[in-house]
Amino acid sequence: MPAGTLYRGREGMWSWVAHRVTGVLIFFFLFVHVLDTALVRVSPEAYDDVVATYKTPIVALLEYGLVAAVLFHALNGLRVIAVDFWSKGPRLQKQMLWTVVGIWVVLMAGALYPVLGHAFRELFGS
């Protein structure tokens, strides 16, 4: 990796990389998600069988990861929009990125119990 330039190797580039990776991941998830939801047209049992796997501890971890990806992409997407449309956006882009990261950390901490609580109880007993 060459030394950072105005853009390369700095916050702006890494937030772009993360935005791209999370966007692609969410798209692939959504493709599978519409397929699994379509099972409601097959039978209640077929749907409930698949959804049962969504309640296992390992998938709960994946769900936490999905929440992480969606929250980062959403918050950073709003930052990109602010950079493009707000007159002060480009100047404050770095501050806005750290605001995004801060809000993301708080929301991820808040999501810990709701999303992973049931997996924790299952693994370690009530």
Added chain:
Amino acid sequence: MTTSDIKLTGSSSEISPENPAPVIEAPRARTAKTPKATRGNFEMYGWLFMRLSGIVLVVLVIGHLLIQLVLDGGVSKVSFAFVAGRWASPFWQAWDLIMLWLAMLHGANGLRTVINDYAERDNTRFWLKMLLYAATIFTVLLGTLVIFTFDPNIR
């Protein structure tokens, strides 16, 4: 080098005493030579759509995650009966329908950019995009059909 060696593009005419400072076409100006495919504003509308759909998706997707993963027991409550209860309401049907269309079109347009960036061979790029468009149309139609034909008494 004399002034007559300067090659002018577009409609600018030869430099002469009567025309000492001819207009130089802006690099992206549309001229008669511009290929048809690049005359429209498609990429600008795509850029705008990413931003407008993004703002709406913040509400729709985060609201959806809150309902499915956080409220009312989290993912543990999700079942056929739960879906039947939600899609009994036209409000949540409309919510899911708009979320489906916006997220799929936003994601597909984003992936189109990613493919254009990394697939360098013309053939690879073309077929990756055809695969993307086919998967997108299939998913949007399937999801729409499922919302409109949902039957709580399937058995």
